[in-house]
Amino acid sequence: MDMKQGYFITGTDTGVGKTLISCALLHAFAKSGKSVAGMKPVVAGCEQSQRGLIYGDVEALLAASTAAVPRELVNPYALMEPIAPHIAAQRAGTRLDLAQMVSAYRELQQTAEWVIVEGAGGFKVPLTDEEDTADL
Structure with a gap:
Protein backbone atom coordinates (compact mmCIF):
# COMPACT_ATOMS: atom_id res chain seq x y z
CA MET A 1 0.00 0.00 0.00
CA ASP A 2 1.10 3.54 -0.68
CA MET A 3 1.29 5.03 2.80
CA LYS A 4 1.86 8.69 1.90
CA GLN A 5 -1.04 9.64 4.13
CA GLY A 6 -1.11 6.94 6.74
CA TYR A 7 0.36 4.25 8.86
CA PHE A 8 0.02 0.47 8.96
CA ILE A 9 -0.29 -0.73 12.55
CA THR A 10 0.73 -4.30 13.29
CA GLY A 11 1.73 -6.33 16.30
CA THR A 12 2.88 -9.74 17.37
CA ASP A 13 -0.60 -11.24 17.80
CA THR A 14 -4.26 -10.56 18.46
CA LEU A 26 -6.70 8.79 14.71
CA HIS A 27 -7.60 11.00 17.69
CA ALA A 28 -4.20 12.75 17.64
CA PHE A 29 -4.40 13.55 13.92
CA ALA A 30 -8.03 14.66 14.29
CA LYS A 31 -7.07 16.93 17.20
CA SER A 32 -4.52 18.60 14.92
CA GLY A 33 -7.32 19.40 12.48
CA LYS A 34 -6.83 16.56 10.01
CA SER A 35 -9.65 14.46 8.60
CA VAL A 36 -8.95 10.84 9.50
CA ALA A 37 -10.23 7.36 8.73
CA GLY A 38 -9.39 4.02 10.25
CA MET A 39 -9.26 0.81 8.25
CA LYS A 40 -9.12 -2.87 9.16
CA PRO A 41 -9.08 -4.68 5.81
CA VAL A 42 -10.06 -8.09 7.17
CA VAL A 43 -11.49 -9.39 10.43
CA ALA A 44 -12.50 -12.88 11.50
CA GLY A 45 -14.76 -13.58 14.45
CA CYS A 46 -17.56 -11.12 13.68
CA GLU A 47 -20.95 -11.12 15.33
CA GLN A 48 -24.23 -10.90 13.44
CA SER A 49 -26.27 -7.75 14.11
CA GLN A 50 -29.15 -5.90 12.51
CA ARG A 51 -26.52 -3.90 10.58
CA GLY A 52 -24.80 -7.05 9.35
CA LEU A 53 -21.52 -8.50 10.58
CA ILE A 54 -19.81 -6.35 13.20
CA TYR A 55 -16.49 -6.52 15.02
CA GLY A 56 -15.39 -4.42 18.01
CA ASP A 57 -12.14 -3.20 16.45
CA VAL A 58 -13.95 -1.98 13.34
CA GLU A 59 -16.57 -0.22 15.48
CA ALA A 60 -13.78 1.54 17.42
CA LEU A 61 -12.05 2.65 14.21
CA LEU A 62 -15.33 3.94 12.78
CA ALA A 63 -16.01 5.87 15.99
CA ALA A 64 -12.53 7.43 15.94
CA ALA A 78 -15.85 -9.31 7.62
CA LEU A 79 -15.88 -13.03 8.43
CA MET A 80 -17.82 -14.97 11.06
CA GLU A 81 -15.45 -17.70 12.19
CA PRO A 82 -12.80 -16.64 14.74
CA ILE A 83 -9.95 -18.39 12.92
CA ALA A 84 -7.16 -17.38 10.54
CA PRO A 85 -8.69 -15.02 7.96
CA HIS A 86 -7.74 -17.08 4.90
CA ILE A 87 -9.36 -20.19 6.40
CA ALA A 88 -12.46 -18.24 7.53
CA ALA A 89 -12.75 -16.84 4.00
CA GLN A 90 -12.44 -20.29 2.41
CA ARG A 91 -15.11 -21.69 4.74
CA ALA A 92 -17.36 -18.72 3.92
CA GLY A 93 -16.91 -19.40 0.21
CA THR A 94 -14.93 -16.26 -0.55
CA ARG A 95 -11.35 -15.39 -1.39
CA LEU A 96 -9.48 -12.48 0.16
CA ASP A 97 -8.26 -10.14 -2.57
CA LEU A 98 -5.36 -7.82 -1.74
CA ALA A 99 -6.12 -5.68 -4.79
CA GLN A 100 -9.60 -5.00 -3.40
CA MET A 101 -8.10 -4.07 -0.02
CA VAL A 102 -5.67 -1.66 -1.68
CA SER A 103 -8.50 -0.20 -3.76
CA ALA A 104 -10.52 0.43 -0.58
CA GLU A 113 -6.10 13.27 4.96
CA TRP A 114 -4.78 10.41 7.11
CA VAL A 115 -5.69 6.73 6.97
CA ILE A 116 -4.62 4.41 9.77
CA VAL A 117 -4.68 0.76 8.69
CA GLU A 118 -4.80 -1.90 11.38
CA GLY A 119 -3.64 -5.37 10.46
CA ALA A 120 -5.20 -8.62 11.64
CA GLY A 121 -3.28 -10.58 14.26
CA GLY A 122 0.46 -10.48 13.68
CA PHE A 123 2.53 -9.07 10.82
CA LYS A 124 2.53 -12.17 8.60
CA VAL A 125 -1.02 -13.47 9.00
CA PRO A 126 -1.91 -15.48 5.86
CA LEU A 127 -4.55 -13.85 3.65
CA THR A 128 -4.31 -16.32 0.78
CA ASP A 129 -2.17 -19.36 0.05
CA GLU A 130 0.49 -17.03 -1.39
CA GLU A 131 -0.01 -13.67 0.38
CA ASP A 132 -0.01 -12.38 3.94
CA THR A 133 -0.52 -9.06 5.70
CA ALA A 134 3.12 -8.13 5.08
CA ASP A 135 2.20 -7.96 1.37
CA LEU A 136 -0.16 -5.08 2.08
Missing part, protein backbone atom coordinates in the same frame (compact mmCIF):
# COMPACT_ATOMS: atom_id res chain seq x y z
CA GLY A 15 -5.01 -8.56 21.61
CA VAL A 16 -1.70 -6.71 21.86
CA GLY A 17 -3.09 -3.17 21.51
CA LYS A 18 -3.22 -2.49 17.77
CA THR A 19 -6.71 -0.99 18.00
CA LEU A 20 -5.73 1.15 20.99
CA ILE A 21 -2.73 2.57 19.09
CA SER A 22 -4.74 2.98 15.87
CA CYS A 23 -7.50 4.91 17.64
CA ALA A 24 -4.96 7.02 19.56
CA LEU A 25 -3.32 8.02 16.27
CA SER A 65 -12.75 8.42 12.26
CA THR A 66 -13.77 11.98 11.44
CA ALA A 67 -14.19 11.44 7.70
CA ALA A 68 -17.57 10.12 6.61
CA VAL A 69 -16.54 6.76 5.18
CA PRO A 70 -18.61 3.68 4.43
CA ARG A 71 -18.11 0.56 6.52
CA GLU A 72 -17.36 -1.41 3.33
CA LEU A 73 -14.19 0.63 2.79
CA VAL A 74 -13.15 0.56 6.44
CA ASN A 75 -13.61 -3.21 6.55
CA PRO A 76 -13.84 -4.84 3.11
CA TYR A 77 -13.80 -8.38 4.54
CA TYR A 105 -7.47 2.11 0.99
CA ARG A 106 -7.05 4.37 -2.03
CA GLU A 107 -10.72 5.36 -1.84
CA LEU A 108 -10.28 6.22 1.84
CA GLN A 109 -7.28 8.37 0.89
CA GLN A 110 -9.58 10.41 -1.35
CA THR A 111 -11.81 11.24 1.63
CA ALA A 112 -9.42 11.48 4.58
Whole structure:
Protein backbone atom coordinates (compact mmCIF):
# COMPACT_ATOMS: atom_id res chain seq x y z
CA MET A 1 0.00 0.00 0.00
CA ASP A 2 1.10 3.54 -0.68
CA MET A 3 1.29 5.03 2.80
CA LYS A 4 1.86 8.69 1.90
CA GLN A 5 -1.04 9.64 4.13
CA GLY A 6 -1.11 6.94 6.74
CA TYR A 7 0.36 4.25 8.86
CA PHE A 8 0.02 0.47 8.96
CA ILE A 9 -0.29 -0.73 12.55
CA THR A 10 0.73 -4.30 13.29
CA GLY A 11 1.73 -6.33 16.30
CA THR A 12 2.88 -9.74 17.37
CA ASP A 13 -0.60 -11.24 17.80
CA THR A 14 -4.26 -10.56 18.46
CA GLY A 15 -5.01 -8.56 21.61
CA VAL A 16 -1.70 -6.71 21.86
CA GLY A 17 -3.09 -3.17 21.51
CA LYS A 18 -3.22 -2.49 17.77
CA THR A 19 -6.71 -0.99 18.00
CA LEU A 20 -5.73 1.15 20.99
CA ILE A 21 -2.73 2.57 19.09
CA SER A 22 -4.74 2.98 15.87
CA CYS A 23 -7.50 4.91 17.64
CA ALA A 24 -4.96 7.02 19.56
CA LEU A 25 -3.32 8.02 16.27
CA LEU A 26 -6.70 8.79 14.71
CA HIS A 27 -7.60 11.00 17.69
CA ALA A 28 -4.20 12.75 17.64
CA PHE A 29 -4.40 13.55 13.92
CA ALA A 30 -8.03 14.66 14.29
CA LYS A 31 -7.07 16.93 17.20
CA SER A 32 -4.52 18.60 14.92
CA GLY A 33 -7.32 19.40 12.48
CA LYS A 34 -6.83 16.56 10.01
CA SER A 35 -9.65 14.46 8.60
CA VAL A 36 -8.95 10.84 9.50
CA ALA A 37 -10.23 7.36 8.73
CA GLY A 38 -9.39 4.02 10.25
CA MET A 39 -9.26 0.81 8.25
CA LYS A 40 -9.12 -2.87 9.16
CA PRO A 41 -9.08 -4.68 5.81
CA VAL A 42 -10.06 -8.09 7.17
CA VAL A 43 -11.49 -9.39 10.43
CA ALA A 44 -12.50 -12.88 11.50
CA GLY A 45 -14.76 -13.58 14.45
CA CYS A 46 -17.56 -11.12 13.68
CA GLU A 47 -20.95 -11.12 15.33
CA GLN A 48 -24.23 -10.90 13.44
CA SER A 49 -26.27 -7.75 14.11
CA GLN A 50 -29.15 -5.90 12.51
CA ARG A 51 -26.52 -3.90 10.58
CA GLY A 52 -24.80 -7.05 9.35
CA LEU A 53 -21.52 -8.50 10.58
CA ILE A 54 -19.81 -6.35 13.20
CA TYR A 55 -16.49 -6.52 15.02
CA GLY A 56 -15.39 -4.42 18.01
CA ASP A 57 -12.14 -3.20 16.45
CA VAL A 58 -13.95 -1.98 13.34
CA GLU A 59 -16.57 -0.22 15.48
CA ALA A 60 -13.78 1.54 17.42
CA LEU A 61 -12.05 2.65 14.21
CA LEU A 62 -15.33 3.94 12.78
CA ALA A 63 -16.01 5.87 15.99
CA ALA A 64 -12.53 7.43 15.94
CA SER A 65 -12.75 8.42 12.26
CA THR A 66 -13.77 11.98 11.44
CA ALA A 67 -14.19 11.44 7.70
CA ALA A 68 -17.57 10.12 6.61
CA VAL A 69 -16.54 6.76 5.18
CA PRO A 70 -18.61 3.68 4.43
CA ARG A 71 -18.11 0.56 6.52
CA GLU A 72 -17.36 -1.41 3.33
CA LEU A 73 -14.19 0.63 2.79
CA VAL A 74 -13.15 0.56 6.44
CA ASN A 75 -13.61 -3.21 6.55
CA PRO A 76 -13.84 -4.84 3.11
CA TYR A 77 -13.80 -8.38 4.54
CA ALA A 78 -15.85 -9.31 7.62
CA LEU A 79 -15.88 -13.03 8.43
CA MET A 80 -17.82 -14.97 11.06
CA GLU A 81 -15.45 -17.70 12.19
CA PRO A 82 -12.80 -16.64 14.74
CA ILE A 83 -9.95 -18.39 12.92
CA ALA A 84 -7.16 -17.38 10.54
CA PRO A 85 -8.69 -15.02 7.96
CA HIS A 86 -7.74 -17.08 4.90
CA ILE A 87 -9.36 -20.19 6.40
CA ALA A 88 -12.46 -18.24 7.53
CA ALA A 89 -12.75 -16.84 4.00
CA GLN A 90 -12.44 -20.29 2.41
CA ARG A 91 -15.11 -21.69 4.74
CA ALA A 92 -17.36 -18.72 3.92
CA GLY A 93 -16.91 -19.40 0.21
CA THR A 94 -14.93 -16.26 -0.55
CA ARG A 95 -11.35 -15.39 -1.39
CA LEU A 96 -9.48 -12.48 0.16
CA ASP A 97 -8.26 -10.14 -2.57
CA LEU A 98 -5.36 -7.82 -1.74
CA ALA A 99 -6.12 -5.68 -4.79
CA GLN A 100 -9.60 -5.00 -3.40
CA MET A 101 -8.10 -4.07 -0.02
CA VAL A 102 -5.67 -1.66 -1.68
CA SER A 103 -8.50 -0.20 -3.76
CA ALA A 104 -10.52 0.43 -0.58
CA TYR A 105 -7.47 2.11 0.99
CA ARG A 106 -7.05 4.37 -2.03
CA GLU A 107 -10.72 5.36 -1.84
CA LEU A 108 -10.28 6.22 1.84
CA GLN A 109 -7.28 8.37 0.89
CA GLN A 110 -9.58 10.41 -1.35
CA THR A 111 -11.81 11.24 1.63
CA ALA A 112 -9.42 11.48 4.58
CA GLU A 113 -6.10 13.27 4.96
CA TRP A 114 -4.78 10.41 7.11
CA VAL A 115 -5.69 6.73 6.97
CA ILE A 116 -4.62 4.41 9.77
CA VAL A 117 -4.68 0.76 8.69
CA GLU A 118 -4.80 -1.90 11.38
CA GLY A 119 -3.64 -5.37 10.46
CA ALA A 120 -5.20 -8.62 11.64
CA GLY A 121 -3.28 -10.58 14.26
CA GLY A 122 0.46 -10.48 13.68
CA PHE A 123 2.53 -9.07 10.82
CA LYS A 124 2.53 -12.17 8.60
CA VAL A 125 -1.02 -13.47 9.00
CA PRO A 126 -1.91 -15.48 5.86
CA LEU A 127 -4.55 -13.85 3.65
CA THR A 128 -4.31 -16.32 0.78
CA ASP A 129 -2.17 -19.36 0.05
CA GLU A 130 0.49 -17.03 -1.39
CA GLU A 131 -0.01 -13.67 0.38
CA ASP A 132 -0.01 -12.38 3.94
CA THR A 133 -0.52 -9.06 5.70
CA ALA A 134 3.12 -8.13 5.08
CA ASP A 135 2.20 -7.96 1.37
CA LEU A 136 -0.16 -5.08 2.08
